[in-house]
Amino acid sequence: MKNSKIEFLRLEDCTDSAYVKPKSMFYMQNGVEKRWDVIDAHDSVAILLFHKELDSFVFVKQFRPSIYLKNKDGYTHELCAGLVDKNKSLQKIAHEEILEETGYDVPLEKVEKITSFYTAVGFAGGCQTLYFTTIDDSMKVSDGGGIDNEFIEVIYIKKDDVMEFMFDEKIAKTSGLMFALMWYFKIYTCKD
Numbered sequence: 001m002k003n004s005k006i007e008f009l010r011l012e013d014c015t016d017s018a019y020v021k022p023k024s025m026f027y028m029q030n031g032v033e034k035r036w037d038v039i040d041a042h043d044s045v046a047i048l049l050f051h052k053e054l055d056s057f058v059f060v061k062q063f064r065p066s067i068y069l070k071n072k073d074g075y076t077h078e079l080c081a082g083l084v085d086k087n088k089s090l091q092k093i094a095h096e097e098i099l100e101e102t103g104y105d106v107p108l109e110k111v112e113k114i115t116s117f118y119t120a121v122g123f124a125g126g127c128q129t130l131y132f133t134t135i136d137d138s139m140k141v142s143d144g145g146g147i148d149n150e151f152i153e154v155i156y157i158k159k160d161d162v163m164e165f166m167f168d169e170k171i172a173k174t175s176g177l178m179f180a181l182m183w184y185f186k187i188y189t190c191k192d
Contacts (some may be wrong), residue, residue, distance in 0.1 A: 004151055006063060006074060019083070020124075020191055039124040045094040045110065046081035047131040048180040049102065056156040058182075059177065060101050063151065067172055076172040077155060077165075081128075094131045102154050103144030104135045114183055119176065130151065130180055132188065 014022065020042040026033065047078030049058035059077045082097035083091060095108050114130040146152040156163050165171065166181060 002020050004063070008068075030177075033185070037123065038108075039120075041120075041124045041126050042083040042085050043129070044081055044083050044119070045090050045129050045131060046079040046176045047094050047098055047133060048079055048114070048177075048184060049098065050105070050132075050134045050136050050159075050184070051156065052136050054156055054158075055160075056073040057162055057181070058102055058104075059155045059157065061153040061155050062146075064172075070184060071172065073172070075139065076121065076174060079130075079177050081176070085128075086125065090129045091131070094129075098133070098135075099141070100147050101144050101150075101152050102135075103142035104139040105141045106133050106135060108141055114180070117179070129174065130183075132180070132184070180192045184191070 014020065019042065023040055024035050024040050025038050027036070036113045037083070039119050050056070051058050058080070059079050061075055061077050063074045065074060067076055075127075080098055082093055082100075084093060086093060091108060091111050091113070091187050094111050095106060098104055098106050098111070111131050114132050116127055116129045119126050119128050144152065144154050162181060166173070166178060
């Protein structure tokens with residue numbers, strides 16, 4: 001799947017959503033009453049995938065309306081990721097997202113937690129738990145691409161090319177992807 005055709009229709013206020021709840025928080029700080037508008041949103045998991053045989057990182061590329069409003073393209077390169085909206089362990093949700101989005105069936109015990117951190121702290125503050133796993137061709141069971149009406153493209157970036165990719169400002173990337181790659185090169189590759 002290459003960039004699908006996007007036709008902008010309209011922008012409306014969000015009055016009801018299963019995913020986000022706009023709220024205003026009122027609080028006192030040093031005797032001063034303040035207001036801050038926030039979004040109550042789900043936490044998430046994200047997974048850095050490294051394909052051993054291809055010596056490549058595996059990312060997903062998908063359309064994000066919020067990015068479209070900024071750059072009129074809207075396609076981002078991201079880690080495989082998903083919302084924590086099921087009554088399952090975070091590791092199991094990460095495992096399912098890998099299968100749905102990329103088509104790799106990774107043994108659950110191979111999905112290793114790196115750390116957790118907060119995202120979009122200025123307005124949402126969701127906690128994202130970051131995982132890492134290596135994959136190979138024997139784990140490939142489908143093309144991936146997401147479920148239902150998701151249109152996700154699986155992207156392979158050679159390890160030797162990933163620094164150029166990281167600093168190419170023409171390619172929209174997420175902060176989680178950038179952090180995960182920093183972890184890989186600064187921590188993971190120095191373990192031995």
